[in-house]
Amino acid sequence: MTHTRILHRRTISFEFVMWLFMRLSGAALLILGAIGMAGALYMGARTQMDLVTLMRWTFFPNPNHVINSNIPDVNLGWVSTYWRIMQMLIVFFGATHGINGLRGVVNDHVPSRVARVILIGLLVVLWVAVLGAGGYIIITS
Amino acid sequence: MNTGIRATLKGFGYKGGGPMWSWVLHRITGAGIILFVALHVVAAFLLQQYGSGIGKAINVVYESWPFQAFIYFCVIFHALNGARIIVLDLWPQMLQYQREATWLQWLTFIPIYGLTLFLLIGRGLSGG
DSSP states (O other): OOOOOOOOOOOOOHHHHHHHHHHHHHHHHHHHHHHHHHHHIIIIIHHHOOHHHHHHHHHOOOGGGGTTSOOSOTTSSSSSHHHHHHHHHHHHHHHHHHHHHHHHHHHHHOOOHHHHHHHHHHHHHHHHHHHHHHHHHHHHO | OHHHHHHHHHHTTOOOHHHHHHHHHHHHHHHHHHHHHHHHHHHHHHHHHHOOHHHHHHHHHHHSHHHHHHHHHHHHHHHHHHHHHHHHHHSGGGGGGHHHHHHHHHHHHHHHHHHHHHHHHHHHHTTO
């Protein structure tokens, strides 16, 4: 017995955009992590960093994030516009991916509509706050 | 809320097999990463701005080896499972190989996480 499955034409909805965003931002985070790790190794992490510090740089390539380690001259190569842009991309993709993931959890597990609206409103506030604080830290460090 | 709890309990009876457990683990590990990042940001803020004892206490918790083992599981699983989802969703013609993709995912996960655990526990037990 065969069934014919009707394929609806795909319309651009908010949920579709976020579905696609989760895939693309996930891939972007993997690539940004790889770039961060490769960049740190290129700048001499192999001889001046332990594994833990290399991980710190990989997940957030900010000189302050590795300041407690024994990097001889943190200003040489480690502080630059290039790495600032990388940090901003990581914060943007990471925060948005995580907050949208939480939105999915709220939508799936909170049955009350009112509670859902309140919680998702709080998530939006949190998202803006995280981007603001992250941007401030990146620009000032 | 009662309906939510009942629905959750009923969900345990659902036999979705491997893909269902991947979905469950993806959700738990995602929440784990958010928990760690939130704790880390709050602790760093309290420590740097106020030299607070609470910040130090949170630091001790997430720097302990059992928490590190948990968080490494979260990050490595979420990254590899996410990579599998990206490939299968963006190239749906690959979906016929999703069983193989899951095997490949675990074959990648086990050595990476195994090595991490080996180093973590070795250092944790020797007090480093």
